[in-house]
Amino acid sequence: MLTKTHLTNMAEQLTGNILIAQCGNRAPVSNASLAGIIEEALNHDCIEEIYGSLNGAHGIHQEAFIDLAEESQQTIRNLRHTPTAALGTSSGKLTAQELENVIAIFNTHNIRYFFVIGDHSAQTLADQVARQAQDQGYDLRTMGVPSTANNTLPITDHCPGYASAAKFFASTLCEMAHTQASQPAQATVSILEIPEHHNNWLTASSTLAKRKNQTEDAPHLVYFSEVPFSPEKFLQDVQATIKKLGYCTIAANETLIDRDGNYLTQGSTDAEAASRLAPSTAQYLAHLVSEHLGVTTTWSRPSLTAFASRHHISQTDAQEAYGAGQAAVRSAIQGENAKMIILTRGETDHYSCEYGVTALTEVINNNKFLPEAWINEDGTSLNFQYVKYMQPLLQGEMVIPYENHIHQVAHLSKRTIEKRSSQTVR
Amino acid sequence: MLTKTHLTNMAEQLTGNILIAQCGNRAPVSNASLAGIIEEALNHDCIEEIYGSLNGAHGIHQEAFIDLAEESQQTIRNLRHTPTAALGTSSGKLTAQELENVIAIFNTHNIRYFFVIGDHSAQTLADQVARQAQDQGYDLRTMGVPSTANNTLPITDHCPGYASAAKFFASTLCEMAHTQASQPAQATVSILEIPEHHNNWLTASSTLAKRKNQTEDAPHLVYFSEVPFSPEKFLQDVQATIKKLGYCTIAANETLIDRDGNYLTQGSTDAEAASRLAPSTAQYLAHLVSEHLGVTTTWSRPSLTAFASRHHISQTDAQEAYGAGQAAVRSAIQGENAKMIILTRGETDHYSCEYGVTALTEVINNNKFLPEAWINEDGTSLNFQYVKYMQPLLQGEMVIPYENHIHQVAHLSKRTIEKRSSQTVR
Numbered sequence: 001m002l003t004k005t006h007l008t009n010m011a012e013q014l015t016g017n018i019l020i021a022q023c024g025n026r027a028p029v030s031n032a033s034l035a036g037i038i039e040e041a042l043n044h045d046c047i048e049e050i051y052g053s054l055n056g057a058h059g060i061h062q063e064a065f066i067d068l069a070e071e072s073q074q075t076i077r078n079l080r081h082t083p084t085a086a087l088g089t090s091s092g093k094l095t096a097q098e099l100e101n102v103i104a105i106f107n108t109h110n111i112r113y114f115f116v117i118g119d120h121s122a123q124t125l126a127d128q129v130a131r132q133a134q135d136q137g138y139d140l141r142t143m144g145v146p147s148t149a150n151n152t153l154p155i156t157d158h159c160p161g162y163a164s165a166a167k168f169f170a171s172t173l174c175e176m177a178h179t180q181a182s183q184p185a186q187a188t189v190s191i192l193e194i195p196e197h198h199n200n201w202l203t204a205s206s207t208l209a210k211r212k213n214q215t216e217d218a219p220h221l222v223y224f225s226e227v228p229f230s231p232e233k234f235l236q237d238v239q240a241t242i243k244k245l246g247y248c249t250i251a252a253n254e255t256l257i258d259r260d261g262n263y264l265t266q267g268s269t270d271a272e273a274a275s276r277l278a279p280s281t282a283q284y285l286a287h288l289v290s291e292h293l294g295v296t297t298t299w300s301r302p303s304l305t306a307f308a309s310r311h312h313i314s315q316t317d318a319q320e321a322y323g324a325g326q327a328a329v330r331s332a333i334q335g336e337n338a339k340m341i342i343l344t345r346g347e348t349d350h351y352s353c354e355y356g357v358t359a360l361t362e363v364i365n366n367n368k369f370l371p372e373a374w375i376n377e378d379g380t381s382l383n384f385q386y387v388k389y390m391q392p393l394l395q396g397e398m399v400i401p402y403e404n405h406i407h408q409v410a411h412l413s414k415r416t417i418e419k420r421s422s423q424t425v426r
Numbered sequence: 427m428l429t430k431t432h433l434t435n436m437a438e439q440l441t442g443n444i445l446i447a448q449c450g451n452r453a454p455v456s457n458a459s460l461a462g463i464i465e466e467a468l469n470h471d472c473i474e475e476i477y478g479s480l481n482g483a484h485g486i487h488q489e490a491f492i493d494l495a496e497e498s499q500q501t502i503r504n505l506r507h508t509p510t511a512a513l514g515t516s517s518g519k520l521t522a523q524e525l526e527n528v529i530a531i532f533n534t535h536n537i538r539y540f541f542v543i544g545d546h547s548a549q550t551l552a553d554q555v556a557r558q559a560q561d562q563g564y565d566l567r568t569m570g571v572p573s574t575a576n577n578t579l580p581i582t583d584h585c586p587g588y589a590s591a592a593k594f595f596a597s598t599l600c601e602m603a604h605t606q607a608s609q610p611a612q613a614t615v616s617i618l619e620i621p622e623h624h625n626n627w628l629t630a631s632s633t634l635a636k637r638k639n640q641t642e643d644a645p646h647l648v649y650f651s652e653v654p655f656s657p658e659k660f661l662q663d664v665q666a667t668i669k670k671l672g673y674c675t676i677a678a679n680e681t682l683i684d685r686d687g688n689y690l691t692q693g694s695t696d697a698e699a700a701s702r703l704a705p706s707t708a709q710y711l712a713h714l715v716s717e718h719l720g721v722t723t724t725w726s727r728p729s730l731t732a733f734a735s736r737h738h739i740s741q742t743d744a745q746e747a748y749g750a751g752q753a754a755v756r757s758a759i760q761g762e763n764a765k766m767i768i769l770t771r772g773e774t775d776h777y778s779c780e781y782g783v784t785a786l787t788e789v790i791n792n793n794k795f796l797p798e799a800w801i802n803e804d805g806t807s808l809n810f811q812y813v814k815y816m817q818p819l820l821q822g823e824m825v826i827p828y829e830n831h832i833h834q835v836a837h838l839s840k841r842t843i844e845k846r847s848s849q850t851v852r
Contacts, residue, residue: 022608086608287700397828
């Protein structure tokens, strides 16, 4: 009797075109996965054309496709160190009508392989399209590729994108503290706001700025999302740090809550802060310090610049993102469908990354949270388990090409594919 | 008859110790100048000990000195790519009493060469000490070394530190725009706040993100300090850009003024914003967009993290900063006193940097402003003259050592020199 694995490996060959989409908005190495899919696809005879969907979900139901095989090799190589999404992204589910349209469009272009790179919104899109194809009896193999700075996708050991974002926050915090230490009179308290909602993976990464066994290194205090915030305790802790070291460096998640479970400030998101002129979390903490302790404070809010920093891309992260793209193509050709690529750690002493798959249905409604056991009793620092998890993922830096002394990013030439479907509004 | 130049070159040899201080708080390559002074000093027999003053002016009147010759060669080498001030800085003038104390302390330690690296506050300190020494008949040679991200010191063609900060703002803006372009629905307007008061050199640097002849590249709008800001014109310009490109990327100086000459917001400095919970300039502009155009906005405020980014150090900038340190030592040994090192462009076709000196009195009460002729008629972009000025200064990137995947900065071991002066409070 054939095992299930055998059946999968011997799946009937499906010949046709592939379409790739990117979804979500926090993706330092999403383009490395895009490059991995494109370059792997070229190795397989059953794949004919390689298309990209412009602006994620929008492109697939609007038939806004480009020809990725037309792009130069140099451009595809540059994708490996170009942050954000070269194809453009979007988020949001498709309506029933849009989904029906998608299958008609796929049929017109003979799309038989569909890959979506990104966060939960990407996996949701993949799941929606896979189900729709199944319902309509359309032969399609859909694979999600995890890619997000937030690290919140479950089952996979980690998400490509997270290690690079972690390097950004750790480096930035380290540099901020270094500046503070050099000007004792001018910035006694500095606060870095971490753009992250209802999760703490990015907030945690600020603690990587601490050198081994240098407990006095910054960050001195870290404030996690959804842990009730006590202004009194905060001021006490800040004052104690200043007394000991002369300054205090703080990392704070942007969605802190008060004792009653309400946001500390209504400026916890860009849109809220802008529309109501409400202070952001970092500014609010700076205000507390300034009002009650009377010392100089400074606050930084990198916002979306944090996710687009090419300088902080981890080589390991970019390589694993590329590998996840390759794995998605191989898995689909072997017959997998409605799955997401997962990354697992090898069993050996030395770190190794292996690729597997999990059902999209296992992913889309679940989140992975920072394990509570990794947070120290003081509630404002992380223990060795987090460092052990992160160390291998941070390895290596990318060699980056420059043009006129500003770094060179990949700009796709985006040759569009003629719209053919009768159902597409032109 | 001997000319003045001959007299200078044949100045009597002065033998003794040197003291180095750093002043001001925005210095990406200040430590490269520190390394230049230390390594050049080792070449001259007339220099015996090499001391550093901790925390700028504070250290010199408190006799808080460290032995820089004791530091490892590796540490001194690492100073070339360690941002901020390894010795610590301060700003502020000395009182008459403090100044008298300084000369007594210098005498006790046989300090005969005094170097101050930094911005206007550094040059002011150098000038004060040089005059005091002259008044007291104490034989001392004082030299200022320009170093500031702000580029506001006059006479010198440019200040070491500016090109590196310019690379930070140009890269960050470029990456911010790149993210925006990739997520058309999520962040239609993005605003980067430039931490700079009453000057526009850093604001101008954001325009280096534009590629040659790519007029549609970001930044689309740049707002300069002290140019009356019109909310109506601003909203029109933003709307026109969104209509044309789908998004709009903006750089704004933090000290914008309204038609009546008042600050656009009282949150124009960190301290003000924190104490009054007033919006920063970027947040205020985001608010205008959100209220009147109803589109999604995002705003970033790097604050002091901008001046501590080692990733953005220009190799040319670091080399010139090192050279300025060397030049200061050579000039002082040749007999110069109460001067600041200046950088000039060579007369040849290819860019070259030459070092000269100017009197500190010419520097301390004067500012260099961005030439108005370099700003285009639209008032929101810069012309080729600025690019021509900047191009050579941006050349090259530093190869940076990493330790545990976070960059390795120079940490001075800071072996303190025993206090000897009867006038120092212990």
